Every structure is written in structure tokens, then in C-alpha cells.
Amino acid sequence: MTHLPVLLEDQDLAGALEWLETQPAYSIADEIARMDAVESVITFRLLDKDRALEVFEELDPVDQQQILEGLRDQAFGDLVEGMDPDDRARMLGEVPAKVARRVLAGLSAHERHMTAALLGYPEGSVGRYMTPETVALQQNLTVSQALEVVRRRGANAETIYTLPVVDTGRRLTGIVELRELVLSDPDRHVAELVVTEPPSARATDPAEDAARLMRETNALDLPVVDSEDRLVGLLTIDDAVEVIEAADTEDVARQSGAEPLERHYMSAGVFEVSRKRVVWLMLLLVAATLTVSVTQAFEDELATATQLALFIPLLIGTGGNSGAQAATAAVRALAVGEVRTSDLLRVIWRECRTGLLLGAMLAVLGLLVGALFVGWKIAVVVAITLVVICMWAATVGGTMPLLAKKLRIDPAVVSAPMVTTLVDATGLIIYFTTAKIVLGI
Amino acid sequence: MTHLPVLLEDQDLAGALEWLETQPAYSIADEIARMDAVESVITFRLLDKDRALEVFEELDPVDQQQILEGLRDQAFGDLVEGMDPDDRARMLGEVPAKVARRVLAGLSAHERHMTAALLGYPEGSVGRYMTPETVALQQNLTVSQALEVVRRRGANAETIYTLPVVDTGRRLTGIVELRELVLSDPDRHVAELVVTEPPSARATDPAEDAARLMRETNALDLPVVDSEDRLVGLLTIDDAVEVIEAADTEDVARQSGAEPLERHYMSAGVFEVSRKRVVWLMLLLVAATLTVSVTQAFEDELATATQLALFIPLLIGTGGNSGAQAATAAVRALAVGEVRTSDLLRVIWRECRTGLLLGAMLAVLGLLVGALFVGWKIAVVVAITLVVICMWAATVGGTMPLLAKKLRIDPAVVSAPMVTTLVDATGLIIYFTTAKIVLGI
Known part of the structure; x- marks a missing residue:
């Protein structure tokens, strides 16, 4: 199959559209990361709305910024509103203040509120990487009641595989895995399935430490709490893997006496x-x-x-x-x-x-x-x-x-x-x- | 809290037992990896049966071998029978033939069969890291029927969050996430929820390539197929993370002009x-x-x-x-x-x-x-x-x-x-x- 850059160079629009339709989002993001500013915006505009969001979420903040700057208000608004709050907060942490203001202004009140909360945590901390949208359970539910809660509130959550259990003061007391709920007798009580004292992290902890802890404990998601042990979010494994990869890339670069690049090797000048x-x-x-x-x-x-x-x-x-x-x-x-x-x-x-x-x-x-x-x-x-x-x-x-x-x-x-x-x-x-x-x- | 090595040195058995009881499995494994052969076997014997298995699965193959050699037949048999088939195959790939024979001889027919199949794949390939115990679905089921299949057959599977969908010839046609089943109307059909052409790997592919693909696609589990596209297993994210960490450690060592150590830095002579x-x-x-x-x-x-x-x-x-x-x-x-x-x-x-x-x-x-x-x-x-x-x-x-x-x-x-x-x-x-x-x- 002809590669996208070749198609664009030949101005073969039909070919480019076909390529974009048949490739998975991560491959498209990969190509865009390798392009200069003009090419990447042109390519991005060729995507339909749903694909655009998928591809956008795969990009690094520097590339995201480049693309946002080339979009009109409507497309811009749709894109930032559709992002996950943690991805959005991470992007906002790295773009110039002007762009950040434009993004925040374009958000609905609910999304703006969530994003602002994540931005309150220091750069590189767990708070910047966690998802605030979790499905928390109370200990006194039965399994079938718990599954009902998951069904009712799970659609917006980034993950429903790890369900934090909290007390009435929203303090974390344990976790239940969805696996346990699905495989258990519906009449049993959540309390019987809870893993108490699960590995967890503070929102202000370094994200790398939390990610390495997940690696060591084979956890799919890590509950994140504030200084008073109240649940504030979950760190999901895909974000943890990203954190570890970035930390390793940084270590490797430093080890050779260089600072890490902020962007894709092929597009950095x-x-x-x-x-x-x-x-x-x-x-x-x-x-x-x-x-x-x-x-x-x-x-x-x-x-x-x-x-x-x-x-x-x-x-x-x-x-x-x-x-x-x-x-x-x-x-x-x-x-x-x-x-x-x-x-x-x-x-x-x-x-x-x-x-x-x-x-x-x-x-x-x-x-x-x-x-x-x-x-x-x-x-x-x-x-x-x-x-x-x-x-x-x-x-x-x-x-x-x-x-x-x-x-x-x-x-x-x-x-x-x-x-x-x-x-x-x-x-x-x-x-x-x-x-x-x-x-x- | 006093560290375990200090307690052992002081021959404070009660203290050591208390330490082992209060620490999570990964911390105990971490301590054992740092010990010499004698200390590690002594420590391991202090653990009760369930804990022992948990800790054992967290160890590297060299340490696992060290411990196996120090165990009597009963404890030995319980331990290897309880391991996940992929962990067991990976260990067997690295221990001397004598130990491997003793392990295989001690297994039940079912476990031996699964392990032997995994050992047939080349070292470092996806086949060595995947779990063969999956819950595969047929496309024509309804959501509630599919959940019933999961409940009936899920207990033995390493993961039930990704459910491969296969045709009558067991060829992979797509995947369904448990999340979708749980959140959907029970009367819908699995066919509507299937992700077709999901990222997948051949069992003979290098495990590192498959793991990097999971990182790129944010997949929790990667379906693994044989040369005729028949489903043979799933690569889970925790194994993928382990593969990437090992590959990075190897790269880092090679980059400094050294071969990577096979064991923990502190216990390597x-x-x-x-x-x-x-x-x-x-x-x-x-x-x-x-x-x-x-x-x-x-x-x-x-x-x-x-x-x-x-x-x-x-x-x-x-x-x-x-x-x-x-x-x-x-x-x-x-x-x-x-x-x-x-x-x-x-x-x-x-x-x-x-x-x-x-x-x-x-x-x-x-x-x-x-x-x-x-x-x-x-x-x-x-x-x-x-x-x-x-x-x-x-x-x-x-x-x-x-x-x-x-x-x-x-x-x-x-x-x-x-x-x-x-x-x-x-x-x-x-x-x-x-x-x-x-x-x-």
C-alpha cells in the first residue's frame, strides 16, 4: 500500500481518503506525528469527526497543539469537549496560556470543572494522569445491586474493571474487580469480595512511582486518593504504561548526556x-x-x-x-x-x-x-x-x-x-x- | 518497621513471620530476589501455601528455580500445579532440563498439556507469554447468553475483560469487551458489539513487537492466533508490560556495552x-x-x-x-x-x-x-x-x-x-x- 506522505505529495486526495479510512487510529496518529505543521493539519481535516477525536487522543501534546492552532472554532470545540479529562489536562499543562484559555473557554461547565481540578495537581504528578470519572461502590450493596450501579453510571467512566469501594465520607476502603462481580452469585455481598488495603497512590505523588507500583503489583487500575484518603480518581494501566515509557525515554536520553526531546524524533527540527x-x-x-x-x-x-x-x-x-x-x-x-x-x-x-x-x-x-x-x-x-x-x-x-x-x-x-x-x-x-x-x- | 534481612540475621522468627504476614506479595518477592540461595529458601518456607504461590509468581525464573530446588516434593508439586500456564512455560524455558522434567512430571495431565503447548513456541515469542485459557464467544449469541458463557467458563481464565469472538472453525473474527456486555441491553446481539479486525499477533511473533503494539493501541489484551488465524490465546497487559520492561533493560545494558543480567542486580555475583x-x-x-x-x-x-x-x-x-x-x-x-x-x-x-x-x-x-x-x-x-x-x-x-x-x-x-x-x-x-x-x- 502506498504510504500517506507519498499520496499527499502526489495530491492524490482520493487515495489519501481511502488510506485514512482503512488505517487504524494509532497508525494515522503515527504518520501525523512525523509530519510538519502544514501537512499534519491538512491530514487531520480529512478525517471525519469521530475518527478525528480518536486520532487526536493518540497524539503527543506538542502535536495536539499544532493541530488545534489550525482548526476553526466549531471543530476545535467538538474536539476538546470530546477528550478524556486527563488527556485534556495533560495537553493544557504543556500548551501556551493563550491556547489553554481558548480551550477552557470552549468547554461545557461540567468538563471545564473536571479539567480545572486535574490542572490543580503539579506537573508529572498522578493527578495529571488519573481519570476522575470512576464508579465507586458502597460496601453494603449486594453483587446484583453493585452491577446495577455499574450499568447506570459506567457509561461515562474510563474504566469499570476496577471499582473503588468507599465509606460514607468517600474515603477509600478497598476495591472490587468487575471480574469478581460478574463471576459471583448475585446475592452475595460486595463486602465479601472487597480487596482491602489495595495498592494506591496520592494524587500529588510522582506519576512514575505510581506507574512502577502498578507494574509490580500487576494492577489494572490504581485508586488515587487525596491527603485525607478520599477517592479522587483511578490511574489506568494504559496511562501508567505511557508514563513508564516517557520516563524510560527520558532516562535513556539523560544517560547519553542529552535532554529528552518533547516531540517525535522525526518531526523535531x-x-x-x-x-x-x-x-x-x-x-x-x-x-x-x-x-x-x-x-x-x-x-x-x-x-x-x-x-x-x-x-x-x-x-x-x-x-x-x-x-x-x-x-x-x-x-x-x-x-x-x-x-x-x-x-x-x-x-x-x-x-x-x-x-x-x-x-x-x-x-x-x-x-x-x-x-x-x-x-x-x-x-x-x-x-x-x-x-x-x-x-x-x-x-x-x-x-x-x-x-x-x-x-x-x-x-x-x-x-x-x-x-x-x-x-x-x-x-x-x-x-x-x-x-x-x-x-x- | 525493621527490614526482613535484619530480622533473619537476628534469628527473630516471630518478627520475620509477622513481617511476612503484613507485607504484600510483591514486596516479599522483592526481598527474596535480593537474597542468596539459602536465605531465600528459608524465607519462602515460612510462607503459608496460598501466599507462597502468590509470591512465587512474582519472582524471576532464576529465583524460582533456586526455590524449587530447595523444596520437598509435596510443596514443589502444589506450587507448580498452581502457577498460570504462561508463567510456568516461561520458567521452564529457562531452567535446566533436569528441573524441567521434575516440574512436568509433577503436573496434572491438563496442566501439563497446556504447558507443553506453550513450550512449543520459540523463546521470546508471544506464545511463551500468552495465556491459553480464554473465554471465546460465538457471534450469534445475545448479550445475556454471552454473559452466561462468561460466568460458566470465566473462573479459570486469566482475563475475562477481552472476549475473543471466533467462527465455527475457531478463527478469530473480532473481540468484545466485557465492558460492552455489562453496559448493553441484555437482548442485543454480540454481533453488534464486536470490534472486527482488532489488533492481534501471531504466536510466533516476537513478544516485544506484540507488547509495543498493545502500548500503541491501548489494548488491555491482545488476541493471539496461529498461522491459520485460529485463536490460541490472549496476551494480557501485565505480561506485555513485563516484556517491554525486560526489552528496555536489555537495550539499556547493550547500549552501555554490556549484556543484560539474568537476575536481580543485588543478587547477581x-x-x-x-x-x-x-x-x-x-x-x-x-x-x-x-x-x-x-x-x-x-x-x-x-x-x-x-x-x-x-x-x-x-x-x-x-x-x-x-x-x-x-x-x-x-x-x-x-x-x-x-x-x-x-x-x-x-x-x-x-x-x-x-x-x-x-x-x-x-x-x-x-x-x-x-x-x-x-x-x-x-x-x-x-x-x-x-x-x-x-x-x-x-x-x-x-x-x-x-x-x-x-x-x-x-x-x-x-x-x-x-x-x-x-x-x-x-x-x-x-x-x-x-x-x-x-x-x-
């Missing part, structure tokens, strides 16, 4: 991409001047044994690699909850021994390489340096993310490049000092 | 961790000998202008950072489906311009640093080198993951260290060649 990368590159370049100073400090030794210069890239490269491995493993283990900051000493001890073992194995290889290129004496220096550098790099790399977390900094900013740069300078000191001792210069 | 890291370190060290050769080839130039050596770490470090940023962004964009291999030329063109822009900005900084340490002439060499290196590194880093995918290699093996090592050697050539031209040596 060269300037935007550069802006996300340049800050760290500059900071690291400045930090790397340390390597210039260190090398300068050992200029006499370098002049005496010029062959030492040959191994500088190899040694600091290996140190950097070893440090990056340890840092990456630690950041990921922290993210998925396998390591806690209280494990600091155990991590140091493990990485220190791991680095020693790795260094010893690499030293054998280094000895051969060194002997091959410049003879035994410098080869010994290279081998010893490898052992010390690997031990040092693995320990620093494994420790820094935990220290960052203790200091309430995102552990992912302890990027591979940051560890590499740090290990570069210290590695040179280790190298030249070893050379001085072994070669007696 | 120093030898196991070293084994996962040493192969890449060795390969990269060998590749880095290229930098030794290059430097050696330019030894005369280095001897003439010894100050050139000062900037080697800074330049190759910056090149490596720039390449790592581009590579990491490309690998992630491929993983989440934002970039396709057909985008190769567009990616090259984007990264090339991004690198040029970044290089130009860094060159200004490089000029200042160079002038500060050694004077203008070498500073100009440093600045020019930064522009060329950044452009080259970003292009190589962004391109290689796409090329790898074209060659059907996991793009994540194009790790930051691999790009860095490659850019190190070529970067030195760029540096020394620029020096020769500018300094006229």
Missing part, C-alpha cells in the same frame, strides 16, 4: 535537537579541560617517554567504557526498583571487586598490545594502569547514581559521558603516576 | 556481572589499538608539536559524547517505533546538520580553551577539529543503529562505547590531518 544536546556537550568540554591541565602537568614525563602518548586514547577509552557500564546498570536498577540508596556500601563493594576482576582480565590483553607496539616496559605500565583504572571507573560509575539519588537529583543525569569525562582526567593521573614509578622518570 | 561486561570491554580494547596505530603513524607530527598531545583526550572525548548522543537517540526512537529503517537518508541528513551546528558552537569554546593553554595556532586546529569531529560522530552514531536493524542485528548493540571507540580512531586522523594543514608540518 535540527535546532531543537541541538538545543537538547549542546548544554551537556559544553559542560563536558569545559570539564575535559581538566585532561588538558593534567597532561600539561606531566609534559616532562611525556617528553622523556613520548611513546606514552600512544596509549592515552586506549586507556581512557577503556576506563570510560567500564565506568559507563557500571553507571548504566546502577541507573536502570534504581529506576526499576532493584537497588535502593541504602544499598550504597554494598554497591561500592561489588563494583570495586567487579572492576578489579575486569581490569585483571583486560591487563593481560593490554600487556600483549603494549609489548607488540612498544616493548615490555611501557606494556607493564599499560597493564597496571588498566587494573587500577577499571576498578576506579566501575566504583565511581556504580556509586554516583546512588549518591545523586540521595541528593534528590535524577540519577540518570549521571550519564555515561559524565562518568567518562571524570574518569578521563583521573585516569591520566593514574597512568602518568604509574609510568613515573615503573619507568623511574 | 561479581563473576556473573563481570562475565556480562568483559566481552565488550575486550573487543573494544582490541578495536582501540587502532588509536595506537593512528597515533604512531603521526608520531613525527606529535614530536614536532608536542602540545598537540594535550588536546587528544578532550577532542576524542567530545567526539565520543556527540556520537553517543546520536546513537542513543536513534536506538530509542527505533525501539519505540518513531523511526523506521526506511528513514535512513533523512536521519543521516538531520544528524549531519545537527552535528555541524553543535560542532560550530563547541568550536567557539574550544578556541578559547586552546588559546588559554597553548596559543592561537593550535587553538585554531582544535576548533576546526571539533566542527569536523562532531559532524562525523553524530552522523555515524545516528546511522549505525539503523544499518544494524537493516542487517537484522539488534540496534542496541551499536552501543555508546562502540561509537566512541570508532570515533576515537577516526577523530585522531581528523585531528592530526587538520594540524598538518594548519601548522604546515
Whole structure:
């Protein structure tokens, strides 16, 4: 099948319409995310009303904004009124104030009220991602009465599979799964089926923590409460998966010394991409001047044994690699909850021994390489340096993310490049000092 | 509250029992995953039968194996009989043949049959992760008849929220959500509520692709079919989330030049961790000998202008950072489906311009640093080198993951260290060649 961009380029309107009709909403959203502003608005206008809403809800906030700006008032109003309140709040949190005002003005009182409530929660918190439209039950109902409540009030709810149970003060006392209601004898009481003390989150908690908790507990929906334990919503699994994916993408980008892009990789411009990368590159370049100073400090030794210069890239490269491995493993283990900051000493001890073992194995290889290129004496220096550098790099790399977390900094900013740069300078000191001792210069 | 390991160390059995009683299953599993073999078996034996199964299902296959080996036949049999068939198949796929035989021998005929069927699918495929126990409906039922089927056959199914609809040959024709059945008039026909052509997967497809499709389509469960489109199971969202988490952890490890650990970070031994890291370190060290050769080839130039050596770490470090940023962004964009291999030329063109822009900005900084340490002439060499290196590194880093995918290699093996090592050697050539031209040596 011809791809949509080709059809648009050929101005094949009939072909484009047919393509849009036969493709699922998520595929259309995928194509739109890859387009520039003009193309995406043109494509969007070709969709009929119901499809338009479906596709719109699949888009990222930046793309949603782009499309809203290209729509007339009627289409604009229909679109924002039809969105789920949590999707809408998330979009509003990221668009300019002018657009946000236009959106809120176009909403019905009921929808505006719900959206405003979600916007009251801090960015990145559970409150921004939860759905406020839940079907809550009282404990004293029978199963058939409960199912009746679900039938009466379920149409507007984003999910009816998890039914929070509340007391008369709307405080959360448990949950009942729809599965249990459907499979149980209609005369039983809800109280018998309630899971008390279910995993839950506060609306002000970080959304990532709540999402990881859902992953750990295999929950389909997580009840969300306010500071007084009153039910305010449910975090659904699809939103949780989205939160985890975004958090992982952010971690991955930070780990490489870049800030995450706010939009689709293919539609982000060269300037935007550069802006996300340049800050760290500059900071690291400045930090790397340390390597210039260190090398300068050992200029006499370098002049005496010029062959030492040959191994500088190899040694600091290996140190950097070893440090990056340890840092990456630690950041990921922290993210998925396998390591806690209280494990600091155990991590140091493990990485220190791991680095020693790795260094010893690499030293054998280094000895051969060194002997091959410049003879035994410098080869010994290279081998010893490898052992010390690997031990040092693995320990620093494994420790820094935990220290960052203790200091309430995102552990992912302890990027591979940051560890590499740090290990570069210290590695040179280790190298030249070893050379001085072994070669007696 | 005192942590479990402390209680065990103090031999405070009553305290340990109390801790185990009050903690949710996933927390207990979390603690067990961090323990060594002996501690984990002791802890596990303290659990009562129902809890034991709950906790067991939360563990990774390596930990499950460890525990099974420490159990007597009765407890062993109860445990494996109670597991979900997909969890059991996944565990069996990773344990030694001896353990697998003991497990299969202990199962009832029905459970053994289901497990064997799942084990027939290749490792990492959807078939290993799906649940074969589904409630399938026929299209000609009314809503109330369909609900009756669900009530009668739902108790054994892992999920009843997605009900596959099949024809008389058991071929998948659509799905109905339980939500629709519950909220609809009981006299309507299932045919009216069916979603035809739902997203689905083949049992032999890679589980990661199916899981990403669920993420894109916000599906709670994905119908799984065989090569003749007959329904064979459902992939549930909790398994999909687990698949994505494991795939991301693998990508992250590979990106840092290490193979992923098979077990919990805190319980993996120093030898196991070293084994996962040493192969890449060795390969990269060998590749880095290229930098030794290059430097050696330019030894005369280095001897003439010894100050050139000062900037080697800074330049190759910056090149490596720039390449790592581009590579990491490309690998992630491929993983989440934002970039396709057909985008190769567009990616090259984007990264090339991004690198040029970044290089130009860094060159200004490089000029200042160079002038500060050694004077203008070498500073100009440093600045020019930064522009060329950044452009080259970003292009190589962004391109290689796409090329790898074209060659059907996991793009994540194009790790930051691999790009860095490659850019190190070529970067030195760029540096020394620029020096020769500018300094006229």
C-alpha cells in the first residue's frame, strides 16, 4: 500500500481518503506525528469527526497543539469537549496560556470543572494522569445491586474493571474487580469480595512511582486518593504504561548526556535537537579541560617517554567504557526498583571487586598490545594502569547514581559521558603516576 | 518497621513471620530476589501455601528455580500445579532440563498439556507469554447468553475483560469487551458489539513487537492466533508490560556495552556481572589499538608539536559524547517505533546538520580553551577539529543503529562505547590531518 506522505505529495486526495479510512487510529496518529505543521493539519481535516477525536487522543501534546492552532472554532470545540479529562489536562499543562484559555473557554461547565481540578495537581504528578470519572461502590450493596450501579453510571467512566469501594465520607476502603462481580452469585455481598488495603497512590505523588507500583503489583487500575484518603480518581494501566515509557525515554536520553526531546524524533527540527544536546556537550568540554591541565602537568614525563602518548586514547577509552557500564546498570536498577540508596556500601563493594576482576582480565590483553607496539616496559605500565583504572571507573560509575539519588537529583543525569569525562582526567593521573614509578622518570 | 534481612540475621522468627504476614506479595518477592540461595529458601518456607504461590509468581525464573530446588516434593508439586500456564512455560524455558522434567512430571495431565503447548513456541515469542485459557464467544449469541458463557467458563481464565469472538472453525473474527456486555441491553446481539479486525499477533511473533503494539493501541489484551488465524490465546497487559520492561533493560545494558543480567542486580555475583561486561570491554580494547596505530603513524607530527598531545583526550572525548548522543537517540526512537529503517537518508541528513551546528558552537569554546593553554595556532586546529569531529560522530552514531536493524542485528548493540571507540580512531586522523594543514608540518 502506498504510504500517506507519498499520496499527499502526489495530491492524490482520493487515495489519501481511502488510506485514512482503512488505517487504524494509532497508525494515522503515527504518520501525523512525523509530519510538519502544514501537512499534519491538512491530514487531520480529512478525517471525519469521530475518527478525528480518536486520532487526536493518540497524539503527543506538542502535536495536539499544532493541530488545534489550525482548526476553526466549531471543530476545535467538538474536539476538546470530546477528550478524556486527563488527556485534556495533560495537553493544557504543556500548551501556551493563550491556547489553554481558548480551550477552557470552549468547554461545557461540567468538563471545564473536571479539567480545572486535574490542572490543580503539579506537573508529572498522578493527578495529571488519573481519570476522575470512576464508579465507586458502597460496601453494603449486594453483587446484583453493585452491577446495577455499574450499568447506570459506567457509561461515562474510563474504566469499570476496577471499582473503588468507599465509606460514607468517600474515603477509600478497598476495591472490587468487575471480574469478581460478574463471576459471583448475585446475592452475595460486595463486602465479601472487597480487596482491602489495595495498592494506591496520592494524587500529588510522582506519576512514575505510581506507574512502577502498578507494574509490580500487576494492577489494572490504581485508586488515587487525596491527603485525607478520599477517592479522587483511578490511574489506568494504559496511562501508567505511557508514563513508564516517557520516563524510560527520558532516562535513556539523560544517560547519553542529552535532554529528552518533547516531540517525535522525526518531526523535531535540527535546532531543537541541538538545543537538547549542546548544554551537556559544553559542560563536558569545559570539564575535559581538566585532561588538558593534567597532561600539561606531566609534559616532562611525556617528553622523556613520548611513546606514552600512544596509549592515552586506549586507556581512557577503556576506563570510560567500564565506568559507563557500571553507571548504566546502577541507573536502570534504581529506576526499576532493584537497588535502593541504602544499598550504597554494598554497591561500592561489588563494583570495586567487579572492576578489579575486569581490569585483571583486560591487563593481560593490554600487556600483549603494549609489548607488540612498544616493548615490555611501557606494556607493564599499560597493564597496571588498566587494573587500577577499571576498578576506579566501575566504583565511581556504580556509586554516583546512588549518591545523586540521595541528593534528590535524577540519577540518570549521571550519564555515561559524565562518568567518562571524570574518569578521563583521573585516569591520566593514574597512568602518568604509574609510568613515573615503573619507568623511574 | 525493621527490614526482613535484619530480622533473619537476628534469628527473630516471630518478627520475620509477622513481617511476612503484613507485607504484600510483591514486596516479599522483592526481598527474596535480593537474597542468596539459602536465605531465600528459608524465607519462602515460612510462607503459608496460598501466599507462597502468590509470591512465587512474582519472582524471576532464576529465583524460582533456586526455590524449587530447595523444596520437598509435596510443596514443589502444589506450587507448580498452581502457577498460570504462561508463567510456568516461561520458567521452564529457562531452567535446566533436569528441573524441567521434575516440574512436568509433577503436573496434572491438563496442566501439563497446556504447558507443553506453550513450550512449543520459540523463546521470546508471544506464545511463551500468552495465556491459553480464554473465554471465546460465538457471534450469534445475545448479550445475556454471552454473559452466561462468561460466568460458566470465566473462573479459570486469566482475563475475562477481552472476549475473543471466533467462527465455527475457531478463527478469530473480532473481540468484545466485557465492558460492552455489562453496559448493553441484555437482548442485543454480540454481533453488534464486536470490534472486527482488532489488533492481534501471531504466536510466533516476537513478544516485544506484540507488547509495543498493545502500548500503541491501548489494548488491555491482545488476541493471539496461529498461522491459520485460529485463536490460541490472549496476551494480557501485565505480561506485555513485563516484556517491554525486560526489552528496555536489555537495550539499556547493550547500549552501555554490556549484556543484560539474568537476575536481580543485588543478587547477581561479581563473576556473573563481570562475565556480562568483559566481552565488550575486550573487543573494544582490541578495536582501540587502532588509536595506537593512528597515533604512531603521526608520531613525527606529535614530536614536532608536542602540545598537540594535550588536546587528544578532550577532542576524542567530545567526539565520543556527540556520537553517543546520536546513537542513543536513534536506538530509542527505533525501539519505540518513531523511526523506521526506511528513514535512513533523512536521519543521516538531520544528524549531519545537527552535528555541524553543535560542532560550530563547541568550536567557539574550544578556541578559547586552546588559546588559554597553548596559543592561537593550535587553538585554531582544535576548533576546526571539533566542527569536523562532531559532524562525523553524530552522523555515524545516528546511522549505525539503523544499518544494524537493516542487517537484522539488534540496534542496541551499536552501543555508546562502540561509537566512541570508532570515533576515537577516526577523530585522531581528523585531528592530526587538520594540524598538518594548519601548522604546515
